[in-house]
Amino acid sequence: MKRKAYGRDAGLTARMLLTSFLLGLLYVGFALVLFYVFNAGLVLMVVIVVGLAIFQYYTSDKLALAASGAKIVSPEEAPQLHAMVERLAAMAELQKPRVAIVDTPMPNAFATGRNQKHAVVAVTTGLWDRLDEREIEGVLAHELTHIANRDVLVMTIASFFATLAALLTRWGLYAGMFGGFGGSRDNNNNSVPVWLIVIAVSFVTYVLSWVLIRTISRYREYAADRGSALITGAPEYLMSALQKISSQMTLIPQRDLREVEGMSAFFIIPPSVKGSISELFMDHPPLEKRLAALEQIAREMGRPVS
């Protein structure tokens, strides 16, 4: 389970969310096949689910980095960024995480890794170019709070129970229909519609729990916003960063028409498609609510509120 991306953007968020959705689907599908084809028992099911959850948990950082196309950078390659992360990590009383850069003009950032030792903070080149230093600090502090809050662990546990719930539902149905597993399933003429019901129910369960997990994730976002405010002591910079990141402005290119003329590769993916995916699967709270929450924090801290 990776940490989700920051802000509303087309490419990164969509890719990462799709990855996690498909990962989960794969997870259930795999268990399903094992269950029916090999007629495995419930205990074995649970063992497999736990095994997969552990595998996912231990490879979270690699999965997230691969899904987003982030590259780990050394202090020599990105001295300013490293210095910033180091300073903020010290303030958050965290070990300094590894630092990665995603080469995309969309401003975004994410953190991943199962614990402090394996943590990675990634920022996109778009974020680095478009935000000023204090705003980037606000965003990095938000991501560091995710690491400090062990959000990867939280989300892994959340999805573990969701997956288990889906499997149990199916097992319950199966047991109810046939009075136990194994049995004479193959001799029964009604087996095909029952199969379909079972698959439908498990899919609906899975989708619903996925929505629930997204809800948990939204609450973690508020927590990370608060953490960022506490670390930097200046929530207003995170607020302006959020506004910049989420505004349509970030879509408008900074390049000249004459520079991109002839670069047809630039237009391979229709941006409208990317946009619609991120709208559908938004897993962050609405901007207004986040800003309102941050304003409240700013007031509590006695900071000037615009």
Added chain:
Amino acid sequence: MGVRDVLFGRKKLKDPARERLFAMSTARITLESELDLKPAGAAGVCFKSLSAGEFVRAENDLQALLDGVASQSGSKVERHTDDMGFEWIVLRDGDFEDLVATVHTVAQEFQDRGFGSQLLAAIFPFNGKFKEGRMYWIYGFKRGAFWPFVPTGEDQQRDNAEELELKAKLEQELPIEPDLTRWFGLFNAPL
């Protein structure tokens, strides 16, 4: 295009490009009366030159055509080559409708001779209360849509907030490029 059009390979024709470009003539009234944006008395067409003989001939014919238009309407025609190696036809005329019409003539001439793909954009500067004193409406020939461009004057910086505001205000009247990722600027246009 609906699903059925996709399935049966039907293709809806786009509005004639002519109408889309000419939307600028009417939008100008709103620009002037509601937003206090005045046409700067010029327009430019940016294109990529080709060394092919056919293209050179087309360019020469175009020049002759433009000279004819200029002497009739009293507008001035200039030619520039910019730093990035693109060619510009700059038209100067106090009458905005003449400017739009001439830009259309230029584009038509390119298209009729099969060089439509060499056309990059047309650009209409407007004077107003901006940091640099003016903004530009850029017309992309390929997509047949306009987008606003407000450079701040500092190296390749633009005022995106202002641009989005202009989009919101002119959406009803101008065919505005809906895909913001295509709103490329044209910095230091020789206008």
